[in-house]
Amino acid sequence: ETSASGAPGGDHVAPDEAEAKSRLIKAGLPVPKGERAANAVEAVISSMALGFPVALKALGVTHKSEVGAVRLNLRDAETVSTAAHDLLPLGTGLYVERMVRDGVAELIVGFTRDPMFGAVMTLGTGGVLVELLRDSVTLMLPATRDDIEAALRGLKLFPLLEGYRGRPKADVAAAIDAISGIAAFVQQNAGEIEELDINPLIVCAEGKGAWIADALLVLGENKNV
Structure with a gap:
């Protein structure tokens, strides 16, 4: 469930989630x-190749949960097929994950890109609680691993x-590895990226990693990221 500040316009373009x-x-x-x-049959084939359970999303939709454009924990081909038929009218295609x-x-x-300070990173409580809890901190880039850890420790979520x-x-x-890597990606493509929202970054139990579950990327005039 991404949380963009607004829809792209003018010279800005937002690639779909895929x-x-x-x-x-x-x-x-x-x-x-x-x-x-592209359709329910392909969604079923992909889900079987990826392994259940899967998430199924309508592409080209910014605030997916608000319009019912995502289905989670689909555990068999029948539920994937049913969900695919429901989601296809909502977007430009499907994404199975x-x-x-x-x-x-x-x-x-x-x-986001600040005209005065350059790239600015916001870390906070994610998922559907973003706007409810408003638990976030802001960092200027570049940011060290210590900066990122200190920012995380400052969250109510910690x-x-x-x-x-x-x-x-x-x-x-x-x-911290994931956030540091995302920040490096933004800096390396500073001339192209206007905005990047990762929501949520799911942090798993120790040893299980942290994963980018949804992403909204907004590109500016130079779109060759």
Whole structure:
């Protein structure tokens, strides 16, 4: 569920989620395996190849959960087929993705370009709670791993990452790796990227990694990221 500040316009363009994630994968970032599908049959074939459970999303939709454009934890071909028929009218195609398991917490990692300061990164509580909790911190780039860890520790969410009330501890090191990698991707493509919203970055239990579950990429005039 991305949370963009607004729809692209003018010279800006937003690739769909499949294309955005393809670019992130090429940059070596942690993205669950996924495939584009044009119809219900392709969605079923892809889901069987990826392995259940899967998530199914309508492409070309910015705020997916608000319009019912995502289905999670689909566990067999029949439920994928039914969901695909429901989602096809909502977007420009379908995206089938392996579900991230053992999630402990969800973060948002957002980047915008400030005319004065350049790339600015926002870290905060992610998922559907973004606007409700408003738990976030802002960092200027470049940011070190220590900067990122300190920012995470400043969130109200952080006790959850440390194993709040007997819950599993989260893979904080993997989260820092992922955030650092995303920041490097933005800096390396500073002339092209106007905005990047990762929401959520799912932080799993220790040793299970941190995964980019949704991404909105907005490109400016130079679109060759």
